[in-house]
Amino acid sequence: MDDLYEIRVRGTLSDAVVAELADTLRAFEPTETVLRGRVLDQAELRGVLARLQELGCELLEARRLSPRSGRANPDPPAQPKDDAPR
Numbered sequence: 001m002d003d004l005y006e007i008r009v010r011g012t013l014s015d016a017v018v019a020e021l022a023d024t025l026r027a028f029e030p031t032e033t034v035l036r037g038r039v040l041d042q043a044e045l046r047g048v049l050a051r052l053q054e055l056g057c058e059l060l061e062a063r064r065l066s067p068r069s070g071r072a073n074p075d076p077p078a079q080p081k082d083d084a085p086r
Contacts, residue, residue: 004065005045006034010058017055021048032060 013033021035039045045062052059 001018002038002040005037005039005062006065007048007052007062008036008060009033010060011081013057021051068083 007066010032013035018033018035021037035048039048049062
């Protein structure tokens with residue numbers, strides 16, 4: 001798998017906690033911590049999320065990013081239903 005993930009939690013994590021959470025990069029926003037890094041498989045992702053839960057962190061968001069660009073890989077937009085007669 002080795003996909004790039006972004007995990008957001010409320011508050012600021014200490015350097016020691018971030019160092020414990022695999023090879024993540026950290027960026028701060030005013031009231032949250034953003035962790036970005038490669039995750040090898042679902043087991044590793046679940047381990048990171050479980051550790052954040054053990055620490056009492058409030059998970060705001062976890063999403064997979066495009067491996068090449070580091071940008072979000074959103075689902076295609078939903079097509080509107082057009083049941084109106086023409």
